[in-house]
Amino acid sequence: MEKRVTVISAPAGSGKTSLLRAWADRRRQDRRIAFLSVKPGQHDAQLFWLSVLGAVRGTEDPATAPGFNGQAMVDRVLTELAAYGEPFVLIIDDLHELTSTEANEQLTALLTHLPADVHAVVATRRDLPLRLHQLRLAGGLAEIRAAQLLFTEDETRKLLAVAGITLPDQVVTTLYQRTEGWAAGLRLAVLSLAGHPEPERFVAEFSGSDRTVAEYLMAEMLDHQPPEVQRLLLRTSLLDRVNGELADLLTGAAGSERILLDLEDANAFVVSLDPARTWFRYHHMFSGLLGLELRRTAPGDVPELHRIAARWFANHGDTPDAIRHLQAAGDWTEAARLLTDHALSLTLDGQAGTVAVLLHTFPARIGEDFPGLALVHAIADLDQLHLDQADAHLEVVRAYAATTPSDRQHQLRMALACLDLLLARLRGHFDSVFEQVDALPATAVGQSTADVALGNDLRSIALLNLGVTEAWSLRLAESEKSLLEGAALARDIGRPYLEVACLAHLGFATTGQSFALARQHCENAIAQAARHGWDAEPVIAPAQATLAGILVSAGEFDRGEEWLERARRATEAGGEPGLRLLIHLITAILRAARGRHREALAELIAAEQRRARITGKHALTSRVTGWTIATQARLGNVDQARATLAAVDDQLATAGEIRNAAAVIRLAEHDPAAAHRELQPVLDRSAPDNPYATLIEAHLLDALACRDLGDERAARAAVEQALHLAEPDRLIVPFAMTGAWELLTALPPHGTSHAALVADILDAVHGDSPTNATAPAPVENLSPTELRVLRYLPTNLTRPEIATELSVSLNTVNTHIRRIYAKLGATDRSSAVQRGRDLRLLSSGRA
Structure with missing residues (x-):
């Protein structure tokens, strides 16, 4: 007012x-x-x-x-x-x-x-x-x-409460969704619910066809419309969405778009779905009334109306809606043919769930009448990781492809090649994946446009499966190349879902190069998935899990746990064994880093169960086994750890992770000299499967052994070497997992050139976050010399001692410190160190 x-x-x-x-x-x-x-x-x-x-x-x-x-x-x-x-x-x-x-x-x-x-x-x-x-x-x-007059879900609950009606929360939600907050619909529902013997069933069936609602809508809405508008509303009521062209087809008249626009302007339960106001839908309850009235007044027209709609959607590239209308018309064979032809393409567009829903709508007999539908069953089974059922359905498709007309044989065989590759990867038949990729047919000159498109789909799928298999085999450089090529091809052919799938695995493939690069790949993939609404889908879980691992490794335990939880949720309903193994492994690392070794062991056992389902040798096998043995020993179960170690085959026993685990057993047995001997093949890099994180762990275990032997100088040298290796990627987790962080507290003030990393490690293990991702940028970038001075500030060195370490004058150090304070907006040494830590400027591998 x-x-x-x-x-x-x-x-x-x-x-x-x-x-x-x-x-x-x-x-x-x-x-x-x-x-x-x-x-x-x-x-x-x-x-x-x-x-x-x-x-x-x-x-x-x-x-x-x-x-x-x-x-x-x-x-x-x-x-x-x-x-x-x-x-x-x-x-x-x-x-x-x-x-x-x-x-x-x-x-x-x-x-x-x-x-x-x-x-x-x-x-x-x-x-x-x-x-x-x-x-x-x-x-x-x-x-x-x-929109301002619609009831909210909370207001719907209050309305029911005022009427003395008690319903479970989910039933209230259903009622709210069915009425879309329409006040009269809710009021009519309340009147009907009062004293109703089965209120939950009433809500489940409540729609525009309910007698009280239908009478209201007929009197207030439909009867007030002229005949041509009534005809349009009735004959288009079988659509979830309608535009002017489609409405013209269904009514056999022109001018439908103008009528739809006028109906929306008149608030006649018609809502536009796009800013240009070309697509419309009807209020759910109004649509229910219209459908009921159409079946009452013209039941014989309904199947043909569905067929007209199916042809229109098929011609305009909307296969799912075309199939739905064919099913509604009862044209099951044509619907099965269309779904078989497009199931793989829909899956590659991220619509595996849609394929499964369409498949379950068919009556059981259609599978017998149309064996090609077995291909769709195989796709749905693979999506749910029902690998044996998928294999059985693929055998049916192979037999069908051999007898089907030649114009369909090529399409079916290309689809079979795609699914066979995926099945081999999910089963861990890594050698089979490599063999199948090598045997894929090349695109021939003169092929039709459809065949070329199929060939491109197959090639991009092959590159995805090849890249993932190479990653799980620790052929990381080859994996990066395959995944980048697959992502580029998917982008060129307009397959964003396939592109995101390749990018989601790229982070893990580049962890061998640089955690900073891997993190960037993960964040880019996650951002792209979010733009398409796939940020909670299994397709992006590899990037989420890898990012979690990178954050945990850098001591950002809380943020790492957040991304782990997202990856777990995304793979609750499915996820290939290799990815689930990775999630369990990272969770175990996080638990161990926080000192919760019993929980870590449970996660490692779960990881081993996942690994057992993989036929080939997974790249993470030695880590799972090694850390399982080490965790058993740290929990005091030395005999169990020895038994697990004795069961390791001879080839795996030489891996660096297993050598480290044997050293942990020796340390638990108070035999540091034997631990030192166990570590030598890792330290001299003669042990196979020896990533640098394993080497850092070996130096830290050796430092613990030297300490127990009383050789403090050797212990400090081993710690310093571990810090040197950990500095570029700011790896904190090996210090937390091994317990070697305790050695850092004994380091003399100027006994290390990695004082900032030491401070971050101690912060992490004491529960403090070592970084602040939202810290504002400095007013001006620090110069390389200023960065060198900044990294000495967390130590207890005096300004003259810093000048000596850097071989510069005291006056130069004082000048640099004044500039550092000004650029970071700091007032003293402590606040400058905190700002530097927030901005991740204290680790020498960062800029």
Whole structure:
């Protein structure tokens, strides 16, 4: 009411009148209110204005007279409103009933010239030709529309509570979704629910076909429409969405788009779905009524209407909707053929769930009549990791492909090649993947466009499976090349889902090069998946898990756990064994780094169970086995650790991770000399499968052994070597997992050139976050020399001692420190160190 005029525009049953009556009843004490409801079918301007005048005066309507002057009547009403000299509100309800163009023009004049203390409220089911744009621009117009009148889910619960109706939360949610918050629909449901013997069943079945709702909608909406509009609404009611072209086809008439636009403008339960207002849908309950009425009045037309819609959607590339309408028409064989032809393509577009839903809609006998549908079953089985069932269905497809017409053979065989590759990868038949990729047919010159497209799909799928298999085989450089090539090809052929799948694995493939690069790949993949709405789908879980591992390795335990949880949720319903193994392994590392070794062991056992399902040798096998042995020993179960070690085959026993695990056993047995001997093949890099994280761990275990042998100098040298290796990627987790972080507290103040990393390690193991990802950037970048000085500030070295370490003058150090404070916005050494840590400037591998 801070505005001069308020317009309430919403469909029937939205609560417009209830809102106005309730508001007026509360405000009658502080202002005069005139309430007018326009009579149904008000065609006469004079009758309308006489009603307005009577409402303003608070009397009966004046008598009609010949020679009506509309402008004079407007002036008369304005004069009487101004004469009150106190706040006055004129409410006109049901204004959509006024069909007089003359009266609407006169009303515009009234609303734009209201006296200072007068406000007007008009309520209507559809927007009327009131030219109020100047009032809107001047800030004098308030508008309340359907979206603001809809009930929320919480308000739906309150409405039920007021009526004394108690329903489970999920049932209330269903009722809210079915009514879309429409007030009249909720009110009708409440009336029906009162005393209903089976309220949950009532809600499950409640729709526009419910008798009370249907009667209301028929009376208020459908019966008011002209015949051509009724025909359009009925014949398009079988669609989830409709546009003008499709509506023209179904009605056999032109001009449907204009009708749909007018219906939306009239708040007739029609909603546009896009900014250009080309696609529309009907309110769920209104759609239910229309479908019921169509089946009642023209049941014989329904199958053909579905066929027309199916042809239109198929011709416009919307295969899922085409299949749904064929199924609704009962054309099961044609629907099966269409789904078989497009199931692989839909899956590559990220619509595996849609394929599964469409498949389950077919009656069981169709599989016997159309064996090609076995291909779709295989795709659905692979998506759910039902590998044996998928293999059986693929055998059916092979037999079918051998007898099918030649124009379909090529397509089926290409699809078989794609699925065989995926099956081999999921089963861990890594050698088979390499063999199948080598045997793939090359694209031949002169092939049709469709065959070339199939060939590109197959090539991109092959590169994805090859890249993942190479990664799980620790052929990381080859994996990176395959995945980058696969992502580029998928992007070129318009397969964003396949592109994201390649990018999601790229982070793991580049961990051997640089954690910074791997992190960048993971974050890029996650951002791209989010743009397509796939940020919670299994396709992006490899990037989420890898990012979690990188964060945990850098001591960012809380953030790492957040990404681990996302990866776990994304793979709850499915995820290949290699990925699930990785998630368990990273979780185990996190638990061990926090000192929760018993929980870590449970995760390692789960990882080993996943590994056992893989036929080939997974790259992470030695880590799972080695850390399982080490964790058993750290828990005091030395005999169990020895038994696990004894069961390791001879080839695996030489791996660096297993050597490290044997050293942990020796340390637990208080035999540091034997531990030192076990570590020598790792330290001299003669042990196979020896990534640098394993080498860091070996140096730390050797430091513990030297300490126990009483050789403090050798222990410090081993720790320093571990810090040197850990510095570029800021690896913190080996120090936390091995317990060697305790050795850092004994280092002399200037006994290490990695003071910043030492501080971060100690922060991490004591539960403090070593970084602040949201820290603002410095005012100006630090120079290389300033960075060198900054990295000495976390130590206890004095300024003269820092000058000696850097071989510069004390004056130079003082100058650099002043500049560092200014650029970082710091006031002292402590705050400069904290800012440097927040900005990740203290590790020498960072810039």
